[in-house]
Amino acid sequence: MRSLTLTGGKMSAPFGRSTRCLSARSPVGLLSQLRRNHPVRCPLGERRLSQARPGGQRGPLEGLTVLDLTRVLAGPFATMILGDLGAQVIKVERPGAGDDTRTWGPPFVGAESAYFLSVNRNKKLAAVCDVLVENFLPGKLPRLGLGYEQLCAVNPGLVYCSISGYGQTGPRAQSPGYDSIASAVSGMMHITGSEDGEPVRPGVAMTDLATGLYAHGAVMAALLQRHKTGRGVHIDCNLLSSQVSCLTHIAANYLNGGQEARRWGTAHESIVPYQGFSTKDGHLVVAAATDQQFVRVCNVLKLNELTNKPEYKSNKLRVQNRRELLHTLSQRFLQEKTADWLREFEGSGVPVGPINNIQEVFSDPQVKHNGLIQEMEHPTAGQITVPGPAVRFSSFAHDKATPPPLIGQHTVQVLRHTLSYSDDVINALLESKAVTQNEVS
Amino acid sequence: MSVGREAAVASAARRPAWTTRGPHSVGLDESSGGALCHHDPGGPGSPGYQGAGDDTRTWGPPFVGAESAYFLSVNRNKKSISVDLKHPRGVGVIQELAAVCDVLVENFLPGKLPRLGLGYEQLCAVNPGLVYCSISGYGQTGPRAQSPGYDSIASAVSGMMHITGSEDGEPVRPGVAMTDLATGLYAHGAVMAALLQRHKTGRGVHIDCNLLSSQVSCLTHIAANYLNGGQEARRWGTAHESIVPYQGFSTKDGHLVVAAATDQQFVRVCNVLKLNELTNKPEYKSNKLRVQNRRELLHTLSQRFLQEKTADWLREFEGSGVPVGPINNIQEVFSDPQVKHNGLIQEMEHPTAGQITVPGPAVRFSSFAHDKATPPPLIGQHTVQVLRHTLSYSDDVINALLESKAVTQNEVS
Numbered sequence: 001m002r003s004l005t006l007t008g009g010k011m012s013a014p015f016g017r018s019t020r021c022l023s024a025r026s027p028v029g030l031l032s033q034l035r036r037n038h039p040v041r042c043p044l045g046e047r048r049l050s051q052a053r054p055g056g057q058r059g060p061l062e063g064l065t066v067l068d069l070t071r072v073l074a075g076p077f078a079t080m081i082l083g084d085l086g087a088q089v090i091k092v093e094r095p096g097a098g099d100d101t102r103t104w105g106p107p108f109v110g111a112e113s114a115y116f117l118s119v120n121r122n123k124k125l126a127a128v129c130d131v132l133v134e135n136f137l138p139g140k141l142p143r144l145g146l147g148y149e150q151l152c153a154v155n156p157g158l159v160y161c162s163i164s165g166y167g168q169t170g171p172r173a174q175s176p177g178y179d180s181i182a183s184a185v186s187g188m189m190h191i192t193g194s195e196d197g198e199p200v201r202p203g204v205a206m207t208d209l210a211t212g213l214y215a216h217g218a219v220m221a222a223l224l225q226r227h228k229t230g231r232g233v234h235i236d237c238n239l240l241s242s243q244v245s246c247l248t249h250i251a252a253n254y255l256n257g258g259q260e261a262r263r264w265g266t267a268h269e270s271i272v273p274y275q276g277f278s279t280k281d282g283h284l285v286v287a288a289a290t291d292q293q294f295v296r297v298c299n300v301l302k303l304n305e306l307t308n309k310p311e312y313k314s315n316k317l318r319v320q321n322r323r324e325l326l327h328t329l330s331q332r333f334l335q336e337k338t339a340d341w342l343r344e345f346e347g348s349g350v351p352v353g354p355i356n357n358i359q360e361v362f363s364d365p366q367v368k369h370n371g372l373i374q375e376m377e378h379p380t381a382g383q384i385t386v387p388g389p390a391v392r393f394s395s396f397a398h399d400k401a402t403p404p405p406l407i408g409q410h411t412v413q414v415l416r417h418t419l420s421y422s423d424d425v426i427n428a429l430l431e432s433k434a435v436t437q438n439e440v441s
Numbered sequence: 442m443s444v445g446r447e448a449a450v451a452s453a454a455r456r457p458a459w460t461t462r463g464p465h466s467v468g469l470d471e472s473s474g475g476a477l478c479h480h481d482p483g484g485p486g487s488p489g490y491q492g493a494g495d496d497t498r499t500w501g502p503p504f505v506g507a508e509s510a511y512f513l514s515v516n517r518n519k520k521s522i523s524v525d526l527k528h529p530r531g532v533g534v535i536q537e538l539a540a541v542c543d544v545l546v547e548n549f550l551p552g553k554l555p556r557l558g559l560g561y562e563q564l565c566a567v568n569p570g571l572v573y574c575s576i577s578g579y580g581q582t583g584p585r586a587q588s589p590g591y592d593s594i595a596s597a598v599s600g601m602m603h604i605t606g607s608e609d610g611e612p613v614r615p616g617v618a619m620t621d622l623a624t625g626l627y628a629h630g631a632v633m634a635a636l637l638q639r640h641k642t643g644r645g646v647h648i649d650c651n652l653l654s655s656q657v658s659c660l661t662h663i664a665a666n667y668l669n670g671g672q673e674a675r676r677w678g679t680a681h682e683s684i685v686p687y688q689g690f691s692t693k694d695g696h697l698v699v700a701a702a703t704d705q706q707f708v709r710v711c712n713v714l715k716l717n718e719l720t721n722k723p724e725y726k727s728n729k730l731r732v733q734n735r736r737e738l739l740h741t742l743s744q745r746f747l748q749e750k751t752a753d754w755l756r757e758f759e760g761s762g763v764p765v766g767p768i769n770n771i772q773e774v775f776s777d778p779q780v781k782h783n784g785l786i787q788e789m790e791h792p793t794a795g796q797i798t799v800p801g802p803a804v805r806f807s808s809f810a811h812d813k814a815t816p817p818p819l820i821g822q823h824t825v826q827v828l829r830h831t832l833s834y835s836d837d838v839i840n841a842l843l844e845s846k847a848v849t850q851n852e853v854s
Contacts, residue, residue: 058638059634059638060634060637061634061637061638063641073661081630085634148807166779166783167779167782167805169782170778170779170782170783171778171779171782173779176764178764180679180681180687180688180698180700181700181764181765182766183698184696184697184698184766184769185769185774185777186769186774187769187770187771187774188615188616188617189679189698189768190616190768190769191615191617191771192614192615193606193607193613193616194610194611194613197607197610198607198678198679198689198691198696199689199696199768200605200606200607200613200676200678200679200689201678201679201689202604202605202615203601203603203604203605203606203663203674203676203677204601204604204659204660204661204663206615206619206623206659209623210619210622210623211803213623213626213627213630214626214803214804216630217626217629217630217804218804218806220630220633220637221633221806222806222808223633223637224633225808227640229808231808233806233807233808234806235804235806235807236804236805236807237803237804240779240783240785241783241785241801241804241805242803244780244783244785244800244803245785245800245801245802245803246622246803247774247800248514248515248618248622248800249497249510249511249514249515249617250616250617250771251514251771251774251775251799251800252510252511252513252514252798252799252800253503253510253511253771254771254772255510255775255786255798255799256503256505256510256513256797256798257502257503257504257505257510259502259503260770260771260772261616261770261771263613265611265613265614266593266597266602266612266613266614268593270500274593275593276597276611276612278611283597283611283612284597285593285594285596285597287591287593351589351591351594353594353595353597353598354597354598355597355602355603355612356597356598356599356600356603357600357673357674358600358603358660358663358664358666358667358673358674359667360600361599361600361657361660361664362664362667362668365584365585366579366580366583366584366585366653367599367653367657369580369582369583370579370580370651370653370654370657372653372654372658373668384665384669385665385668385669386664386665387657387658387660387661387665387668388654389658390624390627390650390651390654390655390657390658391631391648391649391650391654391655392580392648392649392654393631393634393635393646393648393649394561394647394648394649395635395638395642395644395646
């Protein structure tokens with residue numbers, strides 16, 4: 001990803017929990033979203049698919065250019081994945097956005113007019129890019145001359161992906177997007193939390209991330225269509241729709257059966273035992289969905305008498321009599337440590353797993369094997385480590401990643417190579433402060 | 442886990458109209474997962490119920506007619522053929538379909554399909570352009586590759602449960618299987634990336650998607666905080682570690698979420714709550730200070746929010762510039778005018794269940810409307826149709842296959 005800094009107003013900010021600045025003293029939170037360059041050291045070996053070809057071949061999106069006007073989480077997550085797949089991503093940032101002072105709120109009036117100064121440059125970039133991704137409040141970019149209709153007149157093949165809180169149109173379109181609030185409004189919080197406890201939020205902004213995932217796929221669907229039609233498209237992704245779509249069967253239960261949802265902690269409404277249990281020193285999740293697996297659980301727990309009780313014979317009966325059964329099992333699990341239980345369950349055929357904290361996650365050998373610990377060299381931060389790409393392809397390796405950019409690190413490079421500006425023009429822009437170049441390039 | 446005997450042949454829902462045949466994809470399901478990928482995100486790893494075809498057909502109540510709402514929610518726009526993979530002729534049908542399809546999606550335990558002659562290496566020898574997307578619990582290789590994928594367990598192992606739950610409470614799971622769904626979302630994108638590449642190279646690819654990697658990647662800053670700073674994560678309920686007030690509050694009749702991240706917004710919150718004295722307290726002047734003194738401040742705010750109903754608070758916050766929203770239950774979600782405006786309530790006619798309603802597609806394109814959706818198929822509803830039109834089998838061959846029980850046709854077609 002390259003960082004191009006243009007002066008202008010603060011951009012509207014769909015909200016995530018992650019930090020957003022790109023400076024030499026960048027909070028680590030942002031580093032995880034952005035990608036990479038120098039040869040990546042893959043600890044414990046890169047995982048391989050079948051007898052896949054060795055890596056080093058081009059990613060699927062090599063040759064494509066993405067103009068990234070997004071900030072915070074959903075948008076950057078989407079463009080990061082496109083970058084992982086080989087696209088060139090030009091991230092446009094306002095100078096000063098790297099300050100420690102955060103600008104969490106919607107844009108302030110005065111700053112908007114300043115953004116006009118950068119409109120022409122954005123237009124020219126949009127004319128030579130394949131994809132533009134933005135997360136402004138609907139209507140804002142068109143007012144600046146950077147709306148879809150305006151840009152596709154110049155570049156009819158442009159795939160223009162808008163990410164917002166609630167959608168490009170409709171009664172709530174002007175509400176800024178915040179993961180927390182979208183999670184609440186979309187029903188996600190209502191269904192998350194302990195059975196007799198308050199609603200809570202997923203511990204990472206899954207609504208933002210799901211939106212970014214929908215967006216990255218939609219962009220590629222549009223690029224596929226462009227092969228046939230030669231034309232681009234305007235895409236509407238938003239937090240509300242992403243999370244409501246992800247309600248899947250929870251939604252269908254209500255829409256078809258009028259059945260309201262509730263919180264279940266780690267448990268399952270219709271399968272017992274299928275949940276977390278506290279152990280002597282942590283927690284374990286057991287997923288025993290069949291009668292056979294229930295018997296095995298009883299064997300391992302040395303509670304064989306439970307297998308003779310008629311009220312626990314079938315899943316349906318176990319669901320009906322869950323309270324008592326789960327109490328018995330819970331008491332038993334408390335008596336030993338997680339690691340001991342895991343060992344005792346080995347070979348039983350019952351799916352179990354520990355509730356890992358983050359340290360335990362990144363000590364897991366499968367996590368290492370999957371290349372999920374990605375180290376790289378950052379120009380000023382030195383060695384950094386980020387969670388690696390989730391998907392592997394047999395056709396290329398993720399070994400061409402570039403580190404997260406410093407703010408304005410590539411301003412001159414992009415103006416020179418992407419827009420073919422002469423040095424004179426570039427210097428004039430720098431002097432006028434319409435653009436800024438980081439001292440690191 | 443039961444071996445899925447049902448294979449779904451699909452054309453993806455949200456693709457624009459293709460002029461000729463258009464890409465076809467074949468989904469091979471072990472339990473529910475692979476089917477979910479065709480039209481919309483989904484993922485593997487559901488518990489192994491015994492049942493015919495995709496296990497989720499039996500996951501209810503509620504049922505609509507004979508169909509579970511669960512199955513209906515993630516299977517529109519697909520055709521269903523019923524094929525016995527234990528029967529050699531059944532395997533032959535799948536091999537021939539793979540030869541003429543663009544994409545294959547599967548969620549078997551790694552190694553199983555190759556043993557049946559349906560692995561990537563085998564099928565791409567016949568169809569070098571095939572995009573073969575494998576979805577599993579932990580990956581195609583590695584120490585845990587043979588563990589079946591369950592959202593619940595992957596959510597635990599990947600750290601998601603550890604960070605979800607109330608501050609002083611136990612870990613919990615996201616209320617819908619977000620690990621499964623994130624994996625499906627990654628998969629649908631990866632498939633399209635591979636199709637894009639195929640335009641250049643003419644060749645397909647084998648894709649490895651799995652629950653563990655999807656969820657660990659989604660840890661983003663939580664992961665980076667640990668990997669770079671050694672900082673372990675913890676649970677925060679609805680709250681934010683570094684912004685106050687930014688969380689849910691109980692009201693007289695429900696809950697409300699407030700996202701006041703700036704000092705200005707904090708002042709407005711105090712105005713609306715008629716707690717203006719708080720704005721004069723030096724210990725609440727900046728976000729940093731509010732975070733330091735959060736316990737006391739949040740207690741004060743919590744007590745105040747309890748005094749009125751959610752709807753009243755929402756009204757009072759209108760125009761304040763402070764982002765707020767109710768914690769909606771599912772009925773409230775689907776009464777929301779923006780949800781309706783976004784087309785998220787999708788009604789369609791099902792051949793036996795009658796009218797069904799499912800959550801609609803999340804993404805809209807300016808170039809086409811989602812008005813050609815077909816209902817979720819009955820099991821084996823399109824077996825004969827697919828053999829005839831996609832594989833050009835003669836009636837004699839089809840009848841022989843039906844008689845041998847290598848394939849089955851539903852009485853509804």
